[in-house]
Amino acid sequence: MTIQVFPYLFLLFYFHSHIDIAHAHLCESRNNVPSPLGFLNQLSQVQKGDNVTGVRELKKHLSYLGYLNYNNTYSNDQKKEHENIFDDSLETALKKYQKFYHLNITGVLDDSTITKMCQPRCGMPDFFNPNNSLPFRTISHYTFFPGNPKWQKKTLAYAFDWNVKEEAKPPLEHALKEWSSVTPFKFYYVKNVSRAEIKFSFMSGDHGDGYPFGDPRGGLGHGFAPPDGRVHFDVNQNWSWAGKRNAFDMKTAGLHELGHVLGLGHSTIVEAIMYPSVHPGERKKLHKDDINGIKALYKLRGK
Ligand SMILES: [Zn+2]
Ligand SMILES: [Zn+2]
Structure with missing residues (x-):
């Protein structure tokens, strides 16, 4: 009996651990501190046309990173009325983010995009002007600050x-x-x-x-x-x-x-x-x- 039950237990454990891994992605607490981007977990699979609480926070986050100009793209009236609507500008910004990070360019806030957004990172934005194009050259992919500031001495x-x-x-x-x-x-x-x-x-x-x-x-x-x-x-x-x-x-x-x-x-x-x-x-x-x-x-x- 015991010998017959054992493989089932193993299988249960196997599937259970896979379920855990699936949940382990997205935004997790670190050192018992909740992720400041935890709101993204509620936005899984949101896409153009959706109107969901938290989309406004996503717009702000992509603005901090330089992918969207939340303040200039939307008038104050639009901000109030359309703040949680996933619109064209947000889709464009999200696709650009997905391209920068080599994710599938879906325009949908899928789980791999959320997981990437929650990964620890540098505070400097990826773009200083949301209209700038991606640095995909033939060999090098580095970027400079606007106006190419540099030291005059070595x-x-x-x-x-x-x-x-x-x-x-x-x-x-x-x-x-x-x-x-x-x-x-x-x-x-x-x-x-x-x-x-x-x-x-x-x-x-x-x-x-x-x-x-x-x-x-x-x-x-x-x-x-x-x-x-x-x-x-x-x-x-x-x-x-x-x-x-x-x-x-x-x-x-x-x-x-x-x-x-x-x-x-x-x-x-x-x-x-x-x-x-x-x-x-x-x-x-x-x-x-x-x-x-x-x-x-x-x-x-x-x-
Ligand atoms: Zn940096
Ligand atoms: Zn500082």
């Missing part, structure tokens, strides 16, 4: 704000070293933050720059284009100084935000450091696309 001072833990400094310095090994940039340490071009800080919540942490707008971190040089990380994230699983790798995040500080925008290449999202435990290095981007921006010769 030797830059960096400093750590008082709130940067000692353990965070070596991985951030390794990230600086990796960038200087493939570019003409040289970085040197100064104690005084006001004398540095590159300024690392750890912040929490709304810290006054329009990219609040604990909110999709702030992301895990963000870095500002030249000649700003500020790099902010969310102090309330689980950071890893040396490749811990289930925590965000500080050097990988540092490489990404330093890419912004040097003038790079987001890339559509998943392996590039300038790809916007990251998994806990994921460790990346600079990719050819990142290096090609810097070389193109600073008009450096050679590949």
Whole structure:
């Protein structure tokens, strides 16, 4: 009897675990903190023509990421009346998002799109103008900030704000070293933050720059284009100084935000450091696309 029952138990377990995996996608809580994008779970499969509560939040989110201009596309009257209607502009924005992230371009908010939107990411938008086209060139897929801002000198001072833990400094310095090994940039340490071009800080919540942490707008971190040089990380994230699983790798995040500080925008290449999202435990290095981007921006010769 026991021998006959066992395979059924196994099968039950097998199917049960598959059901769990199916539910494990979409927006989940992390470290017991509910996802700020949890509203997306209620919007599974919404598409053009639907009128569902929460579509307005989706429009706002795609606006933060630079895919839609919620403020300019809709008049105030339209915003009130049509705020939850899934319209043409939203479908266009969603298709562009799906193309950037190599998803099926359905225009429907399907589960793989929701799962991608909920993945931890950088707070900087993917586009600074929703009318800009996707960076799909023949080889490279890097982008720049509007107006291609860049540093006029190649030797830059960096400093750590008082709130940067000692353990965070070596991985951030390794990230600086990796960038200087493939570019003409040289970085040197100064104690005084006001004398540095590159300024690392750890912040929490709304810290006054329009990219609040604990909110999709702030992301895990963000870095500002030249000649700003500020790099902010969310102090309330689980950071890893040396490749811990289930925590965000500080050097990988540092490489990404330093890419912004040097003038790079987001890339559509998943392996590039300038790809916007990251998994806990994921460790990346600079990719050819990142290096090609810097070389193109600073008009450096050679590949
Ligand atoms: Zn970024
Ligand atoms: Zn900030």
